[in-house]
Amino acid sequence: MPLPVSFACGCLLLGMLIWPATPGYTDRDDNVEFKIEAALLFNLTRFVTWPGADGKEPNTLLICVAKHDPFVPYLDELHGQMTNHRSIDIRYLVEDADSLQSCQMVFAGKSSREALQRKLPDIASLPVLSISDVHGFAKAGGMIEITRRNNRLGFIFNMKSINKSGLRVAAPLLQMSTLINEENKP
Numbered sequence: 811m812p813l814p815v816s817f818a819c820g821c822l823l824l825g826m827l828i829w830p831a832t833p834g835y836t837d838r839d840d841n842v843e844f845k846i847e848a849a850l851l852f853n854l855t856r857f858v859t860w861p862g863a864d865g866k867e868p869n870t871l872l873i874c875v876a877k878h879d880p881f882v883p884y885l886d887e888l889h890g891q892m893t894n895h896r897s898i899d900i901r902y903l904v905e906d907a908d909s910l911q912s913c914q915m916v917f918a919g920k921s922s923r924e925a926l927q928r929k930l931p932d933i934a935s936l937p938v939l940s941i942s943d944v945h946g947f948a949k950a951g952g953m954i955e956i957t958r959r960n961n962r963l964g965f966i967f968n969m970k971s972i973n974k975s976g977l978r979v980a981a982p983l984l985q986m987s988t989l990i991n992e993e994n995k996p
Contacts (some may be wrong), residue, residue, distance in 0.1 A: 841884070846963065847943060848884040850956065851917060855893040857980040860914050860937050870899050874913035877902040881919050910938060918942040918952065937976045948990055953977075957988075966990060 855871055871893060875885055882902065889900045901913065910916050910933045918930075918940065930940055930951055940947075941954045948955035948966040953975070955966040965983075970991035972979060 841880075844881050844884040847881060847917075847956065848888060850963065851885070851915065851941065852888055852891065852893065852898075854939075854941070854954070854983075855896075855898070855915070857983045858939055859978040860939075861976050869896055871896045871915065872899050872901055872913050873915045873917065874901045874903050874910060875917045876919065879917075879919045881917065885917070911936060913938050915939045915941065918944065918947070920944055933975075934971065935974055939975075939977055940971070964988065969993065 851873065860871070873885065873888065875882060885900055888898045891898045903910075910929050913933075914937065916930075916933070916938055920943065933940070934951065939954065940952045941956065942952050943956040943958075945955075945957075948968040948971075951968065951971055953968050953971045955968075957964045957966055965987040967979065967984060967987050967989050968991050969989050970993060973993060
């Protein structure tokens with residue numbers, strides 16, 4: 811009996827998210843967790859739509875992360891890569907001085923959690939995708955929380971935060987994730 815198309819699409823999507831599709835990674839790298847998170851960020855860019863001032867996506871996707879986050883060397887590999895006809899640029903934030911308003915994606919890792927989370931209310935209504943691997947991030951108002959259960963990665967999406975920002979996330983990705991703060995639609 812053939813597999814349903816939605817199941818096959820879901821499996822393909824999951825594979826694209828988890829498989830490190832970014833160049834420059836080798837098995838000799840020490841920290842597999844950071845490599846996988848960088849690959850996840852890269853692959854998430856394929857399933858999110860950012861509106862521009864003219865209703866179109868900008869030509870560059872700016873990913874922001876705290877300057878001293880141990881994740882930085884792995885994120886460097888994304889600089890200059892193309893995703894959905896957009897070039898990825900990386901900005902390293904000095905936590906108290908930089909504005910998140912020009913970013914399209916912000917990663918608030920464990921080491922930068924408090925400094926960047928304090929700034930999240932400033933960008934709540936802007937099309938800036940906030941992502942973290944910190945437990946409780948989505949419940950605290952962040953958009954996407956990367957979770958780990960039984961050696962598997964997953965996502966928690968805060969739909970209220972995403973909808974408020976004007977970002978759009980592809981339905982297959984949402985179907986494979988945990989959704990919180992869903993707004994009732996008439």
